Amino acid sequence: MSSPFATGAAVRAACRAGTLTTPTPGLAPGFVQANLVLLPKEWAFDFLLFCQRNPKPCPLLNVTDAGSWEPRAVAPGADLRTDLPAYRVFEDGACVAEPQDVRDLWRPDLVGFVLGCSFTFENALIERGIPVRHIEVGRNVPMYRTNIACQPAGRFHGPMVVSMRPMKPAQTLEASRTCGRMPLAHGAPIHFGDPTTIGIADITKPDYGDPVDIHAGEVPVFWACGVTPQAVLTEAKPPFAITHKPGHMFVTDWRDVELDVG
Amino acid sequence: MSSPFATGAAVRAACRAGTLTTPTPGLAPGFVQANLVLLPKEWAFDFLLFCQRNPKPCPLLNVTDAGSWEPRAVAPGADLRTDLPAYRVFEDGACVAEPQDVRDLWRPDLVGFVLGCSFTFENALIERGIPVRHIEVGRNVPMYRTNIACQPAGRFHGPMVVSMRPMKPAQTLEASRTCGRMPLAHGAPIHFGDPTTIGIADITKPDYGDPVDIHAGEVPVFWACGVTPQAVLTEAKPPFAITHKPGHMFVTDWRDVELDVG
Numbered sequence: 001m002s003s004p005f006a007t008g009a010a011v012r013a014a015c016r017a018g019t020l021t022t023p024t025p026g027l028a029p030g031f032v033q034a035n036l037v038l039l040p041k042e043w044a045f046d047f048l049l050f051c052q053r054n055p056k057p058c059p060l061l062n063v064t065d066a067g068s069w070e071p072r073a074v075a076p077g078a079d080l081r082t083d084l085p086a087y088r089v090f091e092d093g094a095c096v097a098e099p100q101d102v103r104d105l106w107r108p109d110l111v112g113f114v115l116g117c118s119f120t121f122e123n124a125l126i127e128r129g130i131p132v133r134h135i136e137v138g139r140n141v142p143m144y145r146t147n148i149a150c151q152p153a154g155r156f157h158g159p160m161v162v163s164m165r166p167m168k169p170a171q172t173l174e175a176s177r178t179c180g181r182m183p184l185a186h187g188a189p190i191h192f193g194d195p196t197t198i199g200i201a202d203i204t205k206p207d208y209g210d211p212v213d214i215h216a217g218e219v220p221v222f223w224a225c226g227v228t229p230q231a232v233l234t235e236a237k238p239p240f241a242i243t244h245k246p247g248h249m250f251v252t253d254w255r256d257v258e259l260d261v262g
Numbered sequence: 263m264s265s266p267f268a269t270g271a272a273v274r275a276a277c278r279a280g281t282l283t284t285p286t287p288g289l290a291p292g293f294v295q296a297n298l299v300l301l302p303k304e305w306a307f308d309f310l311l312f313c314q315r316n317p318k319p320c321p322l323l324n325v326t327d328a329g330s331w332e333p334r335a336v337a338p339g340a341d342l343r344t345d346l347p348a349y350r351v352f353e354d355g356a357c358v359a360e361p362q363d364v365r366d367l368w369r370p371d372l373v374g375f376v377l378g379c380s381f382t383f384e385n386a387l388i389e390r391g392i393p394v395r396h397i398e399v400g401r402n403v404p405m406y407r408t409n410i411a412c413q414p415a416g417r418f419h420g421p422m423v424v425s426m427r428p429m430k431p432a433q434t435l436e437a438s439r440t441c442g443r444m445p446l447a448h449g450a451p452i453h454f455g456d457p458t459t460i461g462i463a464d465i466t467k468p469d470y471g472d473p474v475d476i477h478a479g480e481v482p483v484f485w486a487c488g489v490t491p492q493a494v495l496t497e498a499k500p501p502f503a504i505t506h507k508p509g510h511m512f513v514t515d516w517r518d519v520e521l522d523v524g
Contacts, residue, residue: 045307048314052325053335063314065416073315073413151335154327183445183523261445262524 003027008075008251012083021085021100023247025119025135030256032185033249034061034074035115035226036084037233038102038242041066044111046154050232051113053151057160057228059116059184061252067108074252080112086245088230093237098245105242117226117249118163120185120256124178130171133212140247141165142206143225147199148190150232158232161207162190162198162222166214172221179223181262191222198222208246265289270337270513274345283347283362285509287381287397292518294447295511296323296336297377297488298346299495300364300504303328306373308416312494313375315413319422319490321378321446323514329370336514342374348507350492355499364504372504379488379511380425382447382518386440392433395474402509403427404468405487409461410452412494420494423469424452424460424484428476434483441485443524453484460484470508 005011008031014020024033039047044066051058062073069080081103089097089105099105118141122132134141141163148160167175172192180188195203203220204211208227214220233241244250267273270293276282286295301309306328313320324335331342343365351359351367361367380403384394396403403425410422429437434454442450457465465482466473470489476482495503506512 041307045303045310048307048310049325052310052314052322060314063311180523181443187523261442261449 003029007031008253011251012075012078015085016079016082018100024085024249024251025247028251029123032061032074032252032254032256032259033117033119034252035117035229036080036244036250037113037115037229038080038110039113039238040107040240041109041111043155043238046156047113050150050153050156051115053153054160054228055183056187056190056224057150057226059186060113061116061184061254062114064112066111069106069112071112071114071252074114074254076253080250081106084244084248084250086248088243088245090233090238090241090243092239093234102242107240114250114252115226115229116184116186116259118186118223119249120259121179121182123256124182124260125175128174128178130167130175133166134210137212139210139212141209142211143208143227144195144200145207145231150228156232156236158228158235161225161228161231163209163225164203164206164220164222166212166218166220168218172219175221182259183261184259186224186226189221189223192219195220265291269293270515273513274337274340277347278341278344280362286347286511286513287509290513291385294323294336294514294516294518294521295379295381296514297379297491298342298506298512299375299377299491300342300372301375301500302369302502303371303373305417305500308418309375312412312415312418313377315415316422316490317445318449318452318486319412319488321448322375323378323446323516324376326374328373331368331374333374333376333514336376336516338515342512343368346506346510346512348510350505350507352495352500352503352505354501355496360507367504369502376512376514377488377491378446378448378521380448380485381511382521383441383444385518386444386522387437390436390440392429392437395428396472399474401472401474403471404473405470405489406457406462407469407493412490418494418498420497423487423490423493425471425487426465426468426482426484428474428480428482430480434481437483444521445523446521448486448488451483451485454481457482
């Protein structure tokens, strides 16, 4: 993959300068990209517990101190207020704005949650010769709300959101091995085959992202998805929250290979 | 290994009945044993964050709701107040009692933290033909305070405590691969060789547990240790806390093999 950005730091600098406002897939190849949730301290224990109980959709990479915008573990010196291409602002569970900078919305009680992302395991799949359909056809990954309830934690509860990638059965098995070694990037798939088993009525109509074709001889394979926290925020309705805009991720200094524990 | 207890549930029932008050190594072979920390809710966010930032010494298996003594993820129906052979009660950071039951000390604001334990990876090492010295000689594992600072979180800070097992260099490499696949059981070692590099002045004088011999041709290998939380409690001095008594672990329903993600 060629990218105008060689490192996570370069992507972040472009976001901070306001020159990068587009989605991040393919940028800074090999660097771990991440989901972001910013919540007031008063809601942070419940959400941290929710992530601990639901590590497949919500794998924690870094949690900041209240009031600190610097995710020291994954990107020392970074600024979570400016270093993403675009954000979503939630009030009482509803998205009210999609700014490119949240410095003016910052509050001293905000805690930042940086969560692993499927881009890491997609890169690993491609390196192993397993094609990823939505990347091949230049679309966003299809995502679905399921009938799988997340483990509730305090005020947070809701359904698991999954992403879907179609592949051949043998590829499914290799994908499970590869992704299973990456628990901080959603880990192994949670289901394959019949979508109705997990409450997906129509595989051609994803709840988020774009549909992709499933070819003859392929099965749909489902992974826990980093959009789950946004679905859960919508249900729990905290008065204030900020997330990344889907696809517009925080790019860290960590390398994808560092998330492989196998 | 032969054990009078076939399952974690059998060990817990004996603790609850008051008939088992001794250390748990070797009991219910194949079942995951765990460290326990009970803290008031007012201290729980800081400690949860501490564990998230220090997953090698503090790998989280289960965190209970405030007031609940049931660790639903690892042992549905279990009772953290009665199901361990022995406890330690801390007031202002000092151990003030070692009871065998803490029902009379229970508070509705207590949050339970169940943390992975080295017994899981020791079993895996033995299965792979790597001897574990302190088990061979019937002693407790030697543990040391180091000069490695844990990542602080809120009011919690302090040095990492490590456990040590001597082995041959080739065994060290295999041990690193085996344990690295078990991030919820402290993961790969954090050091081997010269103890003074990590602030251990005298390897023959552990801060906790018993010394063991290092034979010619062996190197000491060091793992992050589940006693770290107790060292950190001593520094942070919360007004009230309860832990397991070292070696007297909570035995879960999970199997050791479930913690191997490789």
